[in-house]
Amino acid sequence: MRKRQQRLFALVRKELTQMLRDRRTLGIIMAIPLIELFIFAYAVEMTVDHIPTAVVDMSQDDESRRLVEALVVSGFFDVDVYLNSEAELIHALDAGQVRAGFVIPPNFAEALQRGTAQVLVLVDGSDSFTVQSGYSAALSVTQAFATDLMLQKIDRLGQDVGGVPIESFTHVLYNPNMDDMVFIVPGLGAMLLQYMTINLTATVVVREREMGTIEQLLITPTRPLELMVGKMVPNILFSFLAMMIVTFTGIFWFDVPFRGNFWLYVWLTLLFIVSGLGMGLLMSTVAQTQKQVQQLSQLVAVLGLLLTGFIYPRPPMPVAIQAVGGLIPLTYFVRIVRGIFTKGVGLEFLWSDVTALLIYSAVIMTLAAVTFRKRLD
């Protein structure tokens, strides 16, 4: 027992010393999550506004000008190009000069009076975010414009209809200002953490094998499980540190509110780290070189980005694809982290995801321990 402790302690100290000695790698490892956080924060916008827009106004009357003004006021469209024909507009879209265009046919005001006015909206479909935002913004701006006109018309007729029959009030819970950062930061931290744990663990194991030092270690009384734990402990420490840096930067720099129980967050983060380490160990039994590790962890990172619900919602995905996402621990942790961070809920709502993560970690660790061999062949 005493010898086992001595061995474990020596293995952990060895790994820590090696990690701390390689300052450059360590610096890169710790800096990358922060850099990515800032890039995401300042560069990525989920909702697209101020879309460069062109207008073909064939009416040039008061009403058409009022419509254009309404588009600009909405904040979604920046009208800075005026063109003369639909053909010119399509050319401008082709050239990428503008992302959206409005064609107002001649005699717009008259048509409005008759109730037969039409406006053609063209949106650049090569960019999905622009389509989504531009499409719905154009719809709501023109709808509001029409409703407004209708009310004026009724008003002029001297009738009192008491406003629009239905008015809906939307109240966005947890993120009332629809701030993208509130949406991104918790999930991003989780995703970066997953990449880091898997990559770090697989790399240290494979590096040992590549350098041939594993043979000299296997010939000592060290048990494979001790070797495994010795490699995991420093990784848990560094991954946890990185996660906390991202979390606190999110809270204090980007003003992302943290509504839940911090200790619950810490414990579940540790559980998540363990699941990632297990995946890394498993990966190291497949990958034989550090290059292969990089390739494989890229794959997991991309799958994590696409399938786990971090950015794209899972429910619309086909069942088989959802199942693939279910193999990645991030899927469960994204929900957990948003639950605690943003919604402020506790285990009473998160238990199913926490249980899934627990089972996941137990299974993958057992698998990793079984495949982590004590012999060379």
Add this chain to the structure above:
Amino acid sequence: MSEYAIAADGLTKVFKTRGGLVTAVSELTLHVQPGETFGLIGPDGAGKTTATRVILGLLRRSGGHSSILGYDSMRDTYAIRERVGYIAQQFALPADLTVMENMQFFAHVQGVSPRQQKQRIPDLLAFAGLGEFTERLAGRLSGGMKKKLALACSLVHEPQVVLLDEPTLGVDPVSRREFWHLLGKLRAEKGLTILVCTPYMDEAERCNRVGLMVNGRFIAYDTPKAIKRQVNGRLLEFTPSDTPNTLALLQNPSRLGVDGILEVQTYGAMLHLFVDDPALRVPQLTAALSAQGITLDGLREIEPRMEEAFISLIRRQEEERVDGKRLSVVGTA
């Protein structure tokens, strides 16, 4: 069984590869007495490393038996690991740890108490001549120093047996001599049992007994002296004035009209020639060659060393395998 420090009986290791089964070690039997230095010698790819790894329990054996200090290689793996030191072929200590950190790491992993470490580590470092380099990273040591550090690390738990896999590979001759000097001291002072794999014949001569391994099996297994006696004939050394022609003539002695020529080996610019009777053959040979316009410089009889014996035995083995008869001894019949 257990009176042997290292024992293998009919030890076999078969690798499964894509091209089929490859027998790396075949029916190997060896017995090393306590305190003995045993040399596993042979060309690259002979199966020395595989045999060592199987005996250590690093690889699963496919057949036969092997044990160290009476502990079975497969069953008592950890008992063996607590009592045995090993240096793998490639320098395999963590390069990003210092000399001292490496020593301490292996000491801890081997369960050496801190009190024992305080005494033992400086002793071992002084013994290995690394006392001044405790803070240097292992990766920055010279090739010879790396090997000495590996030796020191493998001795930190005071093993009774050490297995060294080509410990002087890529090391300069001076360092090699120093390394063997250290091994000699260990043998004399501590009665250490040493099994060493080496392709160097001068190192083989330093062993009590050697096993000459080719294609996974022993073709000779005895003391170096006895092995050298297995070589037919006596050895002449000389520098001919025209080496390629001389070599061609000697390889086909009937053309030269001289009997009793057993085997010729090149040795740098010199030739080594085995003949049945030097007193009889030297004058014949000199005459026959000078008739071809070739003069011989520095002709003398020398004691065959392991190197000549080794080449001769391997050649004989190969010729037996190819033709089923001994071509190299033509002329003695």
